[in-house]
Amino acid sequence: MTDSQLPPESQPVVSGLTTAALILVLTITPGGEEPVRGLLEDLSGLVRSVGFRLPDGGLACVAGIGSAAWDRLFDGPRPAELHPFRDFVGDPHRTVSTPGDLVLHLRAPRMDACFELAAQITTRLGDAVRVVDETHGFRYFDLRDLLGFVDGTENPSGRAAVQAVVVGAEDQPFAGGAYLLVQKYLHDLTSWNALPVEQQELVIGRTKSDNIELADDVKPADSHVALNTVTDPDGTQLQILRENMPFGTIGRGEFGTYFIGYSRTPAVTEQMLQNMFVGNPPGTYDRILDFSAVITGGLFFAPTAAFLDDLPAAPGRATAEAREPRPVPGPGGSDPAGPVDAPGSLNIGSLRRSTPR
Numbered sequence: 001m002t003d004s005q006l007p008p009e010s011q012p013v014v015s016g017l018t019t020a021a022l023i024l025v026l027t028i029t030p031g032g033e034e035p036v037r038g039l040l041e042d043l044s045g046l047v048r049s050v051g052f053r054l055p056d057g058g059l060a061c062v063a064g065i066g067s068a069a070w071d072r073l074f075d076g077p078r079p080a081e082l083h084p085f086r087d088f089v090g091d092p093h094r095t096v097s098t099p100g101d102l103v104l105h106l107r108a109p110r111m112d113a114c115f116e117l118a119a120q121i122t123t124r125l126g127d128a129v130r131v132v133d134e135t136h137g138f139r140y141f142d143l144r145d146l147l148g149f150v151d152g153t154e155n156p157s158g159r160a161a162v163q164a165v166v167v168g169a170e171d172q173p174f175a176g177g178a179y180l181l182v183q184k185y186l187h188d189l190t191s192w193n194a195l196p197v198e199q200q201e202l203v204i205g206r207t208k209s210d211n212i213e214l215a216d217d218v219k220p221a222d223s224h225v226a227l228n229t230v231t232d233p234d235g236t237q238l239q240i241l242r243e244n245m246p247f248g249t250i251g252r253g254e255f256g257t258y259f260i261g262y263s264r265t266p267a268v269t270e271q272m273l274q275n276m277f278v279g280n281p282p283g284t285y286d287r288i289l290d291f292s293a294v295i296t297g298g299l300f301f302a303p304t305a306a307f308l309d310d311l312p313a314a315p316g317r318a319t320a321e322a323r324e325p326r327p328v329p330g331p332g333g334s335d336p337a338g339p340v341d342a343p344g345s346l347n348i349g350s351l352r353r354s355t356p357r
Contacts, residue, residue, distance in 0.1 A: 008176025008304040012060040018107040022114035025100040025133040032128030050117045062105040064180040064300025069101035075313045079301045080171040090278040093289040100298035137245025150211040164239035176304040179266045183259040184296040192291045203287040222284040227275040
C-alpha cells in the first residue's frame, strides 16, 4: 500500500484512559490567529519533546477547534457537522454553552507531563489566547467517578472504537477527524451520599459495588443508563467514546466529572443530551441531574494529525496570493520561480450510539 492509499492518521483520540489528564479550553484574542496557527503546526513536535522525558512514554494531546474559530483560522471547507454548541432546555434542568475556540485534551501516566506540556503551550501562545477553563483530572480507584460508580463501562474498544469515533467517507475532506463534546459537571456529594445505596443504584441504573446493569424491569426509565442508550431506527446501539475524568478541589468543596465525548458525528452525543435534560419521553429527565449540575459546554472538531502539520491557508490569504502578479520572465523565458503558465491554462450512517456508562 502506497502512502497515498493509507487512511488519514487521526490525532490520538482512541489512545485510552490514563491516570492523569489536563483539559484546557481557550478563546482566541483578536489578532491572535497567526500565533494559534503556528502552535497547531508545531504541536506534534512539542508533544514529542515533552514526552521524551517520560521513561515509558504515554503523553498524548488532542487539539479541537470550535465552530467560530474554524473560520477565523482556516480558508476553504469546514467539517460538515461542526456547529456552535446546542442548548437543550428541559424542566427543571438545561445545558449551558460557554466560550471556547480551542480545546486541548492532554493525557499521560503522570500529571507532571500534562502540566509541563500545558505550560509550554500557554507560554508559546502568550496573549494570543485566554484560558477560560483548566481542569486537572485524575483516575479514581478502579475507573470510578466521585459518585462511587464505574464510569465508561460501555465504551467501545479496538476497531469498534475507531468505527464509532473517526469520520469516514461521509465527509471525505475531513476523514480521520473526530468530533469532541466537553462538559463540566459539579456534584452535590452531600445530598448524594445521603441517599441509601439502593436509591443511588436506581438513579444510575447499575449496581454500585460490582457494576452490573439493572434488569429492564427494575431499571427506572429516568435512570442515567436508560436515558443514555441511543439506537438507530433498526435498533442497533450507537456508540461514542467517553474519556471522562474525575476532578476536585478540597478547599473550595468542588467535586465533579469532566465529560469528554469523542464521536464520528455530534448527533449521537446531542441525542444523549436531549434524553438527559429534556427526557425520553419529555419529562423523564435524567435523575443524576438532581445531584450533578452542568456548568460548561462546548463542541469542537479534532482534525487529523496531517491537517495540523500542514494547515490550510489562513482566511483571505489564498485570495491575496492568487492576485499577486507573477514575475516577468527573463530573457529566453526563464523564470527563477518556475515556468509561466500558458494563456488560458488552469493551474454514519450519520449516527453512532452512545452508552454513557
